[in-house]
Amino acid sequence: MDPGASHKQAEWEGCMKSQRNYSNFSPRIKGNSYAGTDMCGHVSHALSDRLAPVLISEKGFA
């Protein structure tokens, strides 16, 4: 499995296990780390630290 596919799988599993929608994750840079808000408006630090950089790169955020 290539790293991109692995991250997508992690995102999908994250959606399932946490029961939150990280597919519509809106990442923003906060200090030296990342934070984000899911579709329900919850600030989701749990998945954000690792997945936001992936989503940022995949969705074209610099």
Added chain:
Amino acid sequence: MSELIIKDLHARTEETEILQGVNLTVRSGEVHALMGPNGSGKSTLAHILMGRAGYEITQGTITLDEIDLTELGTWERAQLGLFLAMQYPVEIDGVTLLDVMNESSLAPEDFQESVEEESRNLGLEGNDLSRGINLDMSGGEKKRMETLQLISLRSRIAILDELDSGLDIDGLRVVSSRIERATKEDDLGVLVITHYSRLLEELKPDKVHIFINGRIVESGEAELAIELEEDGYEKWTSSLETSVTLGGL
């Protein structure tokens, strides 16, 4: 009482039709075993039920407690109580099980205590809860973690995709007996995908279904799993080949 109903489900990728008319109902407290040769579409069915992208449902319906799942996202299906234990769980670095439980709408209020107790029962180490999900774990430990998540999230219907792969004999017994207990005490409904009847010694199926070429070709009682392990799938694959040949005449 929950009820997962799959009716005449057809699904495909861009290239191939994979599911060709699946009909199956799983109710609370029931265990259904799905057995079939490699490449028959069992894992694809599991993924489609959970809403994985990349598949198109061309016909049929999936409902959970009369709610149509086909247009819902994975997270919405999970909120309704559907759970998939992955065949190959990925490592999610930076996300602990307790993080997930904090996010979950189904998690009970006292989840930290119950998660710790369950993890001990499943033979996991205390520090497994404070590291990233599945991170640097063996295949067997990952399956114990999947089981821990299934039990802790209080799911209503669970799909177990080859939960037995990677587990040693003791692990298999611990995991399968815990899930069996959940079917009795918590009314958990289970669809278990497996190649081997050993898993079904503790997790006793109400029905065994044979899945070939994207559909169920026969259903029977628990003894069917033992018959399959002794004789293989030839009886069913050869009869399908015959019918295809006759159909082409």
